[in-house]
Amino acid sequence: MGKLFFSTNYDADTGGHFGEFGGRYAPELLMPALKELEQAYLSAKQDPNFEQELMDLYANYSGRPTPLYHAVNLSQQLGGAQIFIKNEGINHSGAHKINHCLGQALLAKRMGKRRLIAETGAGQHGLATATVAAKFGFACTVFMGEVDIARQRPNVFWMEQLGAEVRSVSFGSRTLKDAVNAALKDWFSSVEDTHYVLGSCLGPHPFPSMNRDFQAIIGLEVQEQIQQYGFAKPDYLVACVGGGSNAMGLFNTFLDDDAVQIIGVEAGGRDVGMLGEHAARFQGGRPGVVEGYKSFFLQNGDGQIAATHSVCAGLDYAGIGPQLAFLKQVGRVRMTYALDTEAIAAFKLLAQTEGILPALESAHAVAEAIKLAPTLGKDKTIVVNLSGRGDKDIFIVTEALGDAKWLEFLRSKVGQAEQISTKGRK
């Protein structure tokens, strides 16, 4: 396998700019911490011990390499290209987020920090941060929007069991962007002893480049694994794009090979024609400078950040990682979207044909593969990044599918719990 840290023609300049995007538009209170982090990251990249330590954690803690699985049944049913599933859901803690959390925890240790903070949408990044905090002995606070807490209660419970404090964010749209804001606010006052484990390839430099590098293991593994199936390289890569961490993790290895076509899938929500009803930044978004970086944002004419909607919390975000905005601008990555309904349908199809339950975020990528495969010959390959497994989405999926037996189950659990607590009081 190639070296974990490598450069491409699409890397940032020394100030963290990808073309016109990226940069470090942060208040002065954070600048010293960002520069300290940049230094720690640059020196770690040069240090073979760091790479070895991280590779060891990937293998023995997280369970890497994750499989690249040939979805034969799905491919046959669609009658076109061969679909391969890169199953990041097999990772410890259930998603690709653990990759950059392990890398950042090692950096935080090197910098002598004692506490980790993180934002989370679906809860996967918060869960991964709480996981590494427990393992490495950091105190941990996770910020999560009220709306997301309501739809992802199981992950909140697990984070708390891991010893993290989950702080509810009740301002703004009470989703992911507000959780980022709340984490930044905490960091303003705690920057001396706290590392902010930002959870995607976005935010001020060096986060976009650093998280991409900690996720690049995904693409490196795919490069090797696809050859074991007798293909020199994949023809298409497909990944869902919220901030862009799983997407950049898959894409980075292949950016300099123009023969590999790359597709990012945004959350089309209920309707991409209406601001507030979707989270597809390239369907009506414009350049802006928010939360420390320049990129594409869904915003109104004045630059006020718009509300977003997606069936899944992990894609429900108004901004996109700056490198992806750049890759889209220069035509290296094609951006498309999947609607809520298409993601749910893709979830069902993958579950029934292959026995794999994808996270609803990842189901957006599956939805695109379902559209793309029949248009291609059987000798073509599509690698779909399955960024996470679907267990966490049980409440959302049962609701979307109107599952009556689930509702009955919930009622009976509530009844039992009430009985027990009444007995307890007597």
Place this chain on the structure above:
Amino acid sequence: MNRIANRLAVLRTGKRIGLMTHVVIGYPSLETSLELVKLMAEEGVDFVEMQLPFSDPVADGPTLMRANEAALSQGVTVADCLATIRRIRTAVDIPLFVMSYYNLLYNYGTERFCADAQAAGVDGLIIPDMPPDEEEREKLFALCDAHQLINSTFVSPACSDARLAEIAGQCRGFTYCFSTYGITGAREELDPRLPAYLQRVRRLLPGALAVGFGIKKHEHITALQGKADVAIVGSALLDAYTQAVQDNGLEAVRLCIRDLLCEND
């Protein structure tokens, strides 16, 4: 000559620390913002910082965030704010700053914003998320220079001497000093490390030092006398306004300013 520079010269002559107060334009209404700035000028405030409401005010604490949200929920736009500033300028002669997050300027068109702000009678800008490191691309300092606006530089207790020297290179004579680690909001005590930090900044940066974040009482301001040129009070006045009963908001702000200024001449 720019009104900010003039007022700083007056303060230096009188060996007095200046007071800068804060309003969120459009909170609770555009009309009240106008009344508030008039009142502040009447009471002897030296500078007013007028914040353009933004959806994601990252450096602001709960008090200012709520005001930002409330202003936006009434549909206040950047154009409304500039029109209100124009009216404020005809009513008062004190130096006026616009405080905003950079995205609003960027979307308006940074050059067009600077031109329209100048035309509205603005004297300076306070844009906390536009560091000098991005000047090469954004040209905010250069555009402000071209439109006779003083663009504020920022320093924090976390700045090393090397960083302060870097910032000094872009300084236009007015530097906003974050008093402590954290976000905006009234605090009971000033950071004990503040005097040593301000001394360090004074040694390395030219021009006036304005200290903000957590200043709410007269004692805080007297403690800054001789160490800084301007004290900035934001959340404490807004708290006074929102906590006042019914229609007494303006009077509460007036009393709060008088408390801040007492014995301060």
